[in-house]
Amino acid sequence: MELLEIPVSAIKIGEPLPYSIYDPAGQLMLAKGLAVTSEAQREKIAQWGRQLASPIELTPPLEAHAPTSADGANAARVGEVRIRSGQLLKKWAKTVLLQPAGSARRFEAELLGAIDGRSLIVSRPGGLGDDGGCAPGSRFDVNVFNGVAIHQFPASVLCAYEAPVPHLHLSLPPVAREIRLRRHLRVETAIAATLYGRLHGRAQLSQGRIVDLSVSGAGIETDYPALESFEELRIGFKFALDDGQSLACNVRAAVRRKSQLAGVTLRYGLAFAELTPSLANMLRIGVLEMLLRGL
Secondary structure (H helix, E strand, O other): OOOEEEOHHHOOOOOEOOOOEEOOOOOEEEOOOOEOOOHHHHHHHHOOOOEEEOHHHHOOOOOOOOOOOOOOOOOEEEEEEEOOHHHHHHHOOOEEEEEEOOOOOOEEEEEEEEEOOOEEEEEOOOOOOOOOOOOOOOEEEEEEEOOOEEEEEEEEEEEEEOOOOOEEEEEOOOEEEEEEEOOOOOEEEEEEEEEEEEEOOEEEEEEEEEEEEOOOEEEEEEOOOOHHHOEEEEEEEEEEOOOOOEEEEEEEEEEEEEEEOOOOOEEEEEEEEOOOHHHHHHHHHHHHHHHHHOO
């Protein structure tokens, strides 16, 4: 089990522990939910030499996200655009999100091709169609993202094939709703986060709030005055996906920007480091889903 060092100062007297504490040998000393009731007890914990906690328990619980503001920095310009399937594969991304009519779930599919003026060809996602939802005539809302805009349009299944791989031919309307973004895909949020690392050889722990999130980094507000001095800074947070799953992220990060807000609150711009391909893909889908919820 991976354990991370936390400072004694993070243990608040009289407050239930938000995580379990282990000794240097990995033995459980205090279970999550218990409270340290006196300074003497906290000093006894300090005598262990190090206090360790699981990074999973350090990750805060899910919090509702704030929708993208219509007049904020990420505001989108909405209009219509004519679909020219001859240019579609050159300009559009290889990934689309399919949302069955009447469902809140979205499924990721790969864009395989297009037949001019007739159909869009996409892979059939696993789990989609298990209940007959891929039969001819089944309807979807389609979302395609190309880095600067989202294109949305309704479509219905024309044909479903099993070979050479499971794929669908979807109807392709002449016009799509175009949501043009002002900058790289980034969504405003209100997600609780835990920040931890080391400072001058001592473990440090702080809480904060992610106010905007992208695949490559996050903007975070906290009252900790010196995140830029952390050695091996890490950030832990969770958010919900449309299919009912929750994504727990625990990644290394580096401070790129710092600004003073009202009172003691600071805003940091963090860049993520060492993302695995699977985590980067889940982040990309999660950010796009949150953005679509707010439009």
